[in-house]
Amino acid sequence: MSYCLIDGKAIATQIKEEVKEKARILTEKGTTPCLAVIQVGNDPASTVYVGNKKKACEFCGIRSLSFELPETITEEELLSKIDELNQDSSVHGILVQLPLPKHIREDAVIRRILPEKDVDGFHPINVGKLCIGEEGYVSCTPAGIVELLKRSNIQIAGKECVIIGRSNIVGKPMNMLMIRENATVTVCHSKTKNLQEVCKRADILIVAMGKPKFVDASYVKQGAVVIDVGIHRNAEGKLCGDVDFDSVCENTSYITPVPGGVGPMTIAMLMSNVVKFME
Ligand code: NAP
Numbered sequence: 001m002s003y004c005l006i007d008g009k010a011i012a013t014q015i016k017e018e019v020k021e022k023a024r025i026l027t028e029k030g031t032t033p034c035l036a037v038i039q040v041g042n043d044p045a046s047t048v049y050v051g052n053k054k055k056a057c058e059f060c061g062i063r064s065l066s067f068e069l070p071e072t073i074t075e076e077e078l079l080s081k082i083d084e085l086n087q088d089s090s091v092h093g094i095l096v097q098l099p100l101p102k103h104i105r106e107d108a109v110i111r112r113i114l115p116e117k118d119v120d121g122f123h124p125i126n127v128g129k130l131c132i133g134e135e136g137y138v139s140c141t142p143a144g145i146v147e148l149l150k151r152s153n154i155q156i157a158g159k160e161c162v163i164i165g166r167s168n169i170v171g172k173p174m175n176m177l178m179i180r181e182n183a184t185v186t187v188c189h190s191k192t193k194n195l196q197e198v199c200k201r202a203d204i205l206i207v208a209m210g211k212p213k214f215v216d217a218s219y220v221k222q223g224a225v226v227i228d229v230g231i232h233r234n235a236e237g238k239l240c241g242d243v244d245f246d247s248v249c250e251n252t253s254y255i256t257p258v259p260g261g262v263g264p265m266t267i268a269m270l271m272s273n274v275v276k277f278m279e
Helices: 008-028 044-060 075-087 106-112 124-132 140-151 171-180 195-199 245-251 262-276
Strands: 034-040 063-069 093-096 160-164 184-188 204-207 224-228 252-255
Touching: 008 044, 008 140, 008 262, 034 044, 034 075, 034 262, 044 063, 044 262, 063 075, 075 093, 075 106, 093 262, 124 171, 140 171, 140 224, 140 262, 160 171, 160 195, 171 184, 171 204, 184 195, 224 245, 245 252
Parallel strands: 034 063, 034 093, 160 184, 160 204, 204 224, 224 252
Antiparallel strands: none
16 A cells, blocks of 8 residues: 655745744734743753754744853753743743753743743643643644644544653643544553554554654554654664654555654744744
């Protein structure tokens, strides 16, 4: 059976073009959208992510402010930087690149960002809004997956969706979003029994477990849609996902590649969040 590759890169570019147009209009009307990005320390992976976010801002016509703070900064100092950006009316979104050094409490930092500027969608107010179906910022990766499905004309309503992973940034918000889209959702985790059997029920299987090439053909029903959230780099520097693409692809109707699937969507949705509530 032949399958269709979901082109996350192309869909992400389309979304960034839409953001660019909105940002252009907002700028013309006198307000240039602005994202503040805070990085603490110089973890190489974080530096790459922050760099990609800044590049995307540039592409979209969003002003980006970048704050590179030393690893030794205290939690109090970081919180007061956030307070300053909360009060700055020219800043529309604030993002603190995670993970943070051990001496800083991530939850305290997440809670300090005003929910109206929480473009990552991690603040409990935004998480709560997602749960009760109110408009707010939604975590970028799961929001991007819904866009990938919709823009590939994949029907979600009434479908059996199985999610592997229950993290706060992917699995849990993904669950809420798929319920909102009228799927019937099962969330699996490390204590789930008979994982293969449960996954085989899925019309749409979303894998966010952080285990390279874990999911093979034995987890996938013929004709299922498979979304691979995982990102791993092997010893030769080659990227792969949580899904063993070569084993699984022939079973699927649609599948995301790694790289070029979910990854580019996360940044595109971040850009989209910056302008989401601006008029
Ligand atoms: P995480 O916080 O480590 O969560 C992993 C989840 O998978 C947990 O809920 C865990 O269950 C579950 N799990 C682990 N092993 C399992 C097993 N053998 N069977 C069933 N469930 C299992 O990871 P995350 O932050 O959600 O990220 C997941 C992956 O996506 C990572 O590879 C990450 O790099 C990638 N990611 C990509 C993007 C992107 O933009 N493409 C964004 C975010 C994350 P328990 O809860 O029981 O421990």
